[in-house]
Amino acid sequence: MNTSSAAETQLSYKLSFDEAAQHYVDVQMDVNHWNGKDLIVKLPVWAPGSYLVREFARNVEQFQAFSGSTALKVEKINKNTWKISANKATSINIKYKVYAFELTVRTSFIDAAHAYLNGTSVFMYIDGKKELSSTIKITPNSTWKEISSGLESVHDNKWTLSSPNYDVLADSPIEIGNQEILKFEAAGVPHEIALYGGGNYDKAKLTRDIKQICEEATKVFDSHPCKRYTFIVHCLPSGGGGLEHLNSTTVQTSRFGFNNDKSYKSFLSLIAHEYFHLWNVKRLRPEVLGPFDYDRENYTSMLWFSEGFTAYYDNLLTRRAGFYTPDAYLEVITADINKVVNQPGNQVQPVAEASFDAWIKYYRPNENSSNSTISYYEKGSILALILDMEILRDTKGVKDLDDLMKYLYTEYYLGKKRGFTDAEFKAAAELICGRNLNEFFSKYVNGTEPIPFNDYLSAVGLRLIDQNAGRSSEIYFGANTKTDNGKLIVSSVVKGTCAYEAGINVNDEIIGFDNYRVDDLNKWLGYKKVGDKVDVLVSREGSLLTIPVTLKANTTLKYKFDAITSVTADQAKAYNFWMKFDTQAEH
Numbered sequence: 001m002n003t004s005s006a007a008e009t010q011l012s013y014k015l016s017f018d019e020a021a022q023h024y025v026d027v028q029m030d031v032n033h034w035n036g037k038d039l040i041v042k043l044p045v046w047a048p049g050s051y052l053v054r055e056f057a058r059n060v061e062q063f064q065a066f067s068g069s070t071a072l073k074v075e076k077i078n079k080n081t082w083k084i085s086a087n088k089a090t091s092i093n094i095k096y097k098v099y100a101f102e103l104t105v106r107t108s109f110i111d112a113a114h115a116y117l118n119g120t121s122v123f124m125y126i127d128g129k130k131e132l133s134s135t136i137k138i139t140p141n142s143t144w145k146e147i148s149s150g151l152e153s154v155h156d157n158k159w160t161l162s163s164p165n166y167d168v169l170a171d172s173p174i175e176i177g178n179q180e181i182l183k184f185e186a187a188g189v190p191h192e193i194a195l196y197g198g199g200n201y202d203k204a205k206l207t208r209d210i211k212q213i214c215e216e217a218t219k220v221f222d223s224h225p226c227k228r229y230t231f232i233v234h235c236l237p238s239g240g241g242g243l244e245h246l247n248s249t250t251v252q253t254s255r256f257g258f259n260n261d262k263s264y265k266s267f268l269s270l271i272a273h274e275y276f277h278l279w280n281v282k283r284l285r286p287e288v289l290g291p292f293d294y295d296r297e298n299y300t301s302m303l304w305f306s307e308g309f310t311a312y313y314d315n316l317l318t319r320r321a322g323f324y325t326p327d328a329y330l331e332v333i334t335a336d337i338n339k340v341v342n343q344p345g346n347q348v349q350p351v352a353e354a355s356f357d358a359w360i361k362y363y364r365p366n367e368n369s370s371n372s373t374i375s376y377y378e379k380g381s382i383l384a385l386i387l388d389m390e391i392l393r394d395t396k397g398v399k400d401l402d403d404l405m406k407y408l409y410t411e412y413y414l415g416k417k418r419g420f421t422d423a424e425f426k427a428a429a430e431l432i433c434g435r436n437l438n439e440f441f442s443k444y445v446n447g448t449e450p451i452p453f454n455d456y457l458s459a460v461g462l463r464l465i466d467q468n469a470g471r472s473s474e475i476y477f478g479a480n481t482k483t484d485n486g487k488l489i490v491s492s493v494v495k496g497t498c499a500y501e502a503g504i505n506v507n508d509e510i511i512g513f514d515n516y517r518v519d520d521l522n523k524w525l526g527y528k529k530v531g532d533k534v535d536v537l538v539s540r541e542g543s544l545l546t547i548p549v550t551l552k553a554n555t556t557l558k559y560k561f562d563a564i565t566s567v568t569a570d571q572a573k574a575y576n577f578w579m580k581f582d583t584q585a586e587h
């Protein structure tokens with residue numbers, strides 16, 4: 001018996017799905033041992049890991065609160081906050097419905113077949129009391145037999161889950177339905193793969209391959225912080241992408257892509273990406289990325305590390321696990337480098353700014369984004385590569401980027417039990433390299449200077465050569481088009497090209513060149529040469545305009561890897577250490 005008047009407030013949720021076919025979940029939030037004061041509850045406006053304000057409260061309906069059978073007065077005080085006049089009540093039952101019909105990894109989706117719930121769009125929290133533990137009782141549809149999540153079940157009843165605080169609840173998506181469940185152990189930790197949607201996967205191979213990725217990721221950090229880990233895999237007609245969580249992840253993939261070599265490798269790389277996040281970002285993190293403020297944007301300049309370095313490791317781990325040969329891996333890196341160096345925005349937006357402005361730019365792209373922004377994933381992964389090269393060179397091939405990752409994890413997550421500051425990250429990188437990295441940060445992180453790749457890659461005896469060098473006779477027009485109702489419409493214009501400089505606009509309909517009707521731009525350009533002046537006839541908002549354009553040469557870089565002919569012993573040692581040839585098996 002608890003006679004204390006200051007008994008800890010108890011929180012529990014009940015979820016039921018009487019209207020699953022109509023995409024609703026009924027939520028009951030029970031607050032017991034409340035202090036009788038007005039109760040303020042909130043729903044997050046964003047889902048951590050996906051840096052956009054998504055306004056989840058727009059899907060909440062019929063919010064009500066009761067004390068016993070008495071309805072309590074409810075006032076909505078801003079877009080995502082409800083105030084309940086408790087009137088001295090110590091037990092309050094809140095009821096609301098959530099409409100869930102958005103099948104992405106960061107939202108919630110319910111239909112007759114299954115429910116996929118993200119905590120941030122379903123569970124409210126008591127303002128100022130995110131530390132409260134809770135239980136979650138789920139009444140599934142009668143046809144649903146399975147539940148998969150990172151949350152612990154209570155008393156071996158899989159339909160009752162518990163969470164130590166709101167942050168964990170918000171960070172543990174739940175899949176309920178008839179998903180196929182595969183189990184394995186990796187790094188001494190039990191793992192579960194929950195596959196919704198069917199597909200042409202080979203169960204034994206999928207389990208074996210994912211296990212290998214998990215083992216490879218664990219080697220980077222030498223220790224695994226999870227008691228168990230859950231992969232929720234949505235197999236859909238098409239799709240890719242995932243979202244990382246504390247001890248789980250959700251990924252989307254193409255259900256019939258499992259027997260296609262290229263898409264299967266990118267699926268494994270996606271698995272490696274989300275899994276690597278269980279260390280990098282979920283635990284080892286910039287200081288503002290946890291605990292989160294669910295009410296507003298949480299700004300950081302470090303996503304080029306948190307996302308970019310994870311993007312570097314996703315392919316590197318897939319390589320180390322033997323799914324890419326070294327040559328195939330170098331081709332993957334080359335494609336990433338070519339994409340970044342040819343994007344005009346790479347010369348406009350420093351990657352630290354790309355991170356800070358993710359909320360308004362990366363997640364809200366427009367027709368000019370590639371001219372004005374750079375992806376912190378893609379540029380960040382290239383910065384990881386050159387920092388890896390820097391460490392290999394400075395330490396003569398006895399340390400690499402793994403040592404920096406391990407150091408940061410040990411020092412900040414395990415040791416100081418907090419996130420790192422931008423300055424602490426720089427100091428850690430300098431400690432591992434044994435030299436100052438002012439140039440790296442000022443030129444490539446906070447600046448937009450071109451990276452002298454070969455100065456870095458020589459550390460492992462590699463260099464890049466530009467296959468387009470000397471091919472200045474090729475024309476690059478620079479207006480990308482789509483065909484709409486038989487019309488040739490400009491969809492984007494690449495900064496720096498002749499189309500851009502001449503003032504061809506997005507949404508222009510290209511009708512003719514030099515008084516001839518045109519239906520295929522490339523065919524027509526084939527008759528011309530660099531330096532030719534042409535008149536382009538366009539329709540812009542119904543008016544016909546003739547725009548003179550002077551055709552310019554293609555200056556796109558097209559790098560490929562080449563080995564240095566006489567490799568030194570240091571370079572060979574660093575290359576082997578980077579590829580982990582001494583410890584990894586080929587297959």
Ligand SMILES: [Zn+2]
Nearest residue numbers: 273277307310
């Ligand atoms: Zn990521």
